[in-house]
Amino acid sequence: xxxxxxxxxxxxxxxxxxxxxxxxxxxxxxxxxxxxxxxxxxxxxxxxxxxxxxxxxxxxxxxxxxxxxxxxxxxxxxxxxxxxxxxxxxxxxxxxxxxxxxxxxxxxxxxxxxxxxxxxxxxxxxxxxxxxxxxxxxxxxxxxxxxxxxxxxxxxxxxxxxxxxxxxxxxxxxxxxxxxxxxxxxxxxxxxxxxxxxxxxxxxxxxxxxxxxxxxxxxxxxxxxxxxxxxxxxxxxxxxxxxxxxxxxxxxxxxxxx
Amino acid sequence: xxxxxxxxxxxxxxxxxxxxxxxxxxxxxxxxxxxxxxxxxxxxxxxxxxxxxxxxxxxxxxxxxxxxxxxxxxxxxxxxxxxxxxxxxxxxxxxxxxxxxxxxxxxxxxxxxxxxxxxxxxxxxxxxxxxxxxxxxxxxxxxxxxxxxxxxxxxxxxxxxxxxxxxxxxxxxxxxxxxxxxxxxxxxxxxxxxxxxxxxxxxxxxxxxxxxxxxxxxxxxxxxxxxxxxxxxxxxxxxxxxxxxxxxxxxxxxxxxxxxxxxxxxxxxxxxxxxxxxxxxxxxxxxxxxxxxxxxxxxxxxxx
Ligand SMILES: Cc1cc2nc3c(=O)[nH]c(=O)nc-3n(C[C@H](O)[C@H](O)[C@H](O)COP(=O)(O)OP(=O)(O)OC[C@H]3O[C@@H](n4cnc5c(N)ncnc54)[C@H](O)[C@@H]3O)c2cc1C
Ligand SMILES: Cc1cc2nc3c(=O)[nH]c(=O)nc-3n(C[C@H](O)[C@H](O)[C@H](O)COP(=O)(O)O)c2cc1C
Ligand code: FES
Numbered sequence: 001x002x003x004x005x006x007x008x009x010x011x012x013x014x015x016x017x018x019x020x021x022x023x024x025x026x027x028x029x030x031x032x033x034x035x036x037x038x039x040x041x042x043x044x045x046x047x048x049x050x051x052x053x054x055x056x057x058x059x060x061x062x063x064x065x066x067x068x069x070x071x072x073x074x075x076x077x078x079x080x081x082x083x084x085x086x087x088x089x090x091x092x093x094x095x096x097x098x099x100x101x102x103x104x105x106x107x108x109x110x111x112x113x114x115x116x117x118x119x120x121x122x123x124x125x126x127x128x129x130x131x132x133x134x135x136x137x138x139x140x141x142x143x144x145x146x147x148x149x150x151x152x153x154x155x156x157x158x159x160x161x162x163x164x165x166x167x168x169x170x171x172x173x174x175x176x177x178x179x180x181x182x183x184x185x186x187x188x189x190x191x192x193x194x195x196x197x198x199x200x201x202x203x204x205x206x207x208x209x210x211x212x213x214x215x216x217x218x219x220x221x222x223x224x225x226x227x228x229x230x231x232x233x234x235x236x237x238x239x240x241x242x243x244x245x246x247x248x249x250x251x252x253x254x255x256x257x258x
Numbered sequence: 259x260x261x262x263x264x265x266x267x268x269x270x271x272x273x274x275x276x277x278x279x280x281x282x283x284x285x286x287x288x289x290x291x292x293x294x295x296x297x298x299x300x301x302x303x304x305x306x307x308x309x310x311x312x313x314x315x316x317x318x319x320x321x322x323x324x325x326x327x328x329x330x331x332x333x334x335x336x337x338x339x340x341x342x343x344x345x346x347x348x349x350x351x352x353x354x355x356x357x358x359x360x361x362x363x364x365x366x367x368x369x370x371x372x373x374x375x376x377x378x379x380x381x382x383x384x385x386x387x388x389x390x391x392x393x394x395x396x397x398x399x400x401x402x403x404x405x406x407x408x409x410x411x412x413x414x415x416x417x418x419x420x421x422x423x424x425x426x427x428x429x430x431x432x433x434x435x436x437x438x439x440x441x442x443x444x445x446x447x448x449x450x451x452x453x454x455x456x457x458x459x460x461x462x463x464x465x466x467x468x469x470x471x472x473x474x475x476x477x478x479x480x481x482x483x484x485x486x487x488x489x490x491x492x493x494x495x496x497x498x499x500x501x502x503x504x505x506x507x508x509x510x511x512x513x514x515x516x517x518x519x520x521x522x523x524x525x526x527x528x529x530x531x532x533x534x535x536x537x538x539x540x541x542x543x544x545x546x547x548x549x550x551x552x553x554x555x556x557x558x559x560x561x562x
Binding site: 001002004042047048049050051052093217218219220221222223224225226227228229230231232240241246 | 280281282283286287288290291303309311312315316317318319320322323324325327329332475476477504524526527528529530531
């Protein structure tokens with residue numbers, strides 16, 4: 001069920017340059033059903049900024065009723081969010097959308113998790129759940145530069161983790177797809193979240209693999225009512241469009257036309 | 259006595275609050291959040307004869323206290339709306355106002371004729387004001403002769419009262435209002451969005467793929483209030499007002515300006531529970547104002 005709740009900020013800290021980790025507590029956490037779902041946040045109760053901001057759930061724990069978000073202070077909304085103090089409340093709508101299904105990977109198999117920038121966060125909960133199922137996870141995480149890298153240790157604790165930076169200041173230089181071309185990995189399914197050009201390159205690189213991609217679109221309602229976030233599909237006869245907010249944000253490879 | 263009840267052509271509203279067209283889909287998503295029977299009515303997403311995909315994305319952009327949208331009337335088309343969307347809404351005790359759009363008179367006439375026969379459709383809202391489609395829409399809403407002809411053609415086939423949704427993108431909105439009244443409109447809904455544009459600071463290019471979009475939200479409220487004030491003095495048919503309504507205070511302002519009921523659009527995106535919250539808060543606001551019945555507030559701004 002989707003709730004609108006004043007969630008309490010348990011902690012907030014800058015984990016990399018302008019990247020914030022925020023831990024929130026509330027009943028909404030009980031409703032989360034899959035890694036890759038997101039929440040729609042109202043950063044304050046004035047008309048400025050007006051719209052909510054979509055942010056992925058990076059991890060959650062039902063027992064403590066807490067979830068973690070990782071976001072970049074990008075523009076006005078996320079900038080204000082980054083200034084919130086622990087103990088204060090923030091208006092959260094969620095959980096929204098359909099996430100990744102960890103049960104698509106068999107125990108003992110290998111999964112490739114590819115993240116780009118602020119697309120990395122939802123892969124963390126996914127990796128935790130896959131690893132718990134006995135799936136072997138390989139993480140390939142792309143960032144702009146060393147200062148933008150976050151959660152390297154956390155991912156490394158779950159499996160092999162490759163860091164790739166555009167400017168070469170940390171890990172390998174280039175894009176995640178360059179790294180995978182140079183050093184291919186053997187895997188049975190891939191899971192990815194990041195900028196659309198990256199998703200496009202990955203889908204093109206692995207046409208024969210089972211893959212799941214998480215998309216971004218500008219949103220209005222976040223719940224499927226306003227048609228702001230639609231994407232064209234590859235098979236437009238049977239299903240002409242999908243809505244990222246309520247049909248996605250995660251889709252199997254080959255569904256969304258990119 | 260229900261202090262919030264309002265009687266309008268075709269509509270016995272248990273309260274004067276309804277979601278605005280395009281901001282509530284066909285009710286399915288919000289129906290998962292609360293009981294839609296609480297609403298005065300529902301204005302469903304624009305329906306066209308054939309299904310429409312709409313415009314490329316990005317389709318929305320935030321602006322100061324508002325937003326621009328260029329959805330482009332995406333909808334599943336008349337047949338699907340009749341077969342799936344309207345029947346699903348029958349489980350609720352709420353009248354539906356069907357928003358009708360098209361690019362030619364004949365499209366409007368066909369949609370209006372069929373959709374007005376649906377059991378739960380109690381009124382039509384003729385959308386002659388969508389700024390986001392190439393032909394039709396706003397072309398009818400900015401020309402009093404075309405607006406009148408279209409209204410008359412739809413009136414001739416509709417089984418329910420016809421409200422005409424006016425565009426604020428005109429020099430004198432009372433001219434269009436009088437034209438549709440003369441052509442037989444039973445009511446007016448206003449305002450649709452104001453055409454606007456937002457540029458990307460880095461590239462200098464428009465953020466919205468369609469380049470221009472319709473401005474809505476609190477930013478447009480003063481324009482809506484002024485236009486409702488003018489139109490309510492110029493015509494004798496009732497007005498359903500909209501444009502930036504976000505709380506009970508706004509509702510009072512719209513009624514005072516001359517609207518008989520109020521629709522809530524963009525605010526649903528900010529707070530999906532805004533409509534039932536307003537409805538629940540209204541009686542206390544009437545007490546504060548020392549008013550027995552909500553209809554006493556209609557047109558207070560006109561008092562000399
Ligand atoms: C499903 C989903 C999950 C996301 N998860 C995360 C996450 O975990 N961490 C993170 O840092 N970011 C995430 N994003 C991106 C995040 O929503 C944007 O960075 C944020 O909305 C920017 O808001 P702003 O106020 O900082 O920027 P502004 O430029 O002020 O935003 C203006 C408007 O554009 C929208 N917008 C701007 N950039 C984006 C974008 N990339 N995607 C969608 N809307 C955008 C805003 O929501 C707002 O309506 C996610 C986006 C989506 C769609
Ligand atoms: C995303 C979006 C979609 C809309 N779609 C329609 C539509 O299909 N038909 C219509 O008549 N008006 C449409 N509108 C206009 C609204 O019904 C309303 O007239 C306008 O947004 C002003 O009210 P508001 O400020 O409360 O949103 C749309 C508005 C928005 C924001
Ligand atoms: S954001 Fe409104 S339909 Fe997806």
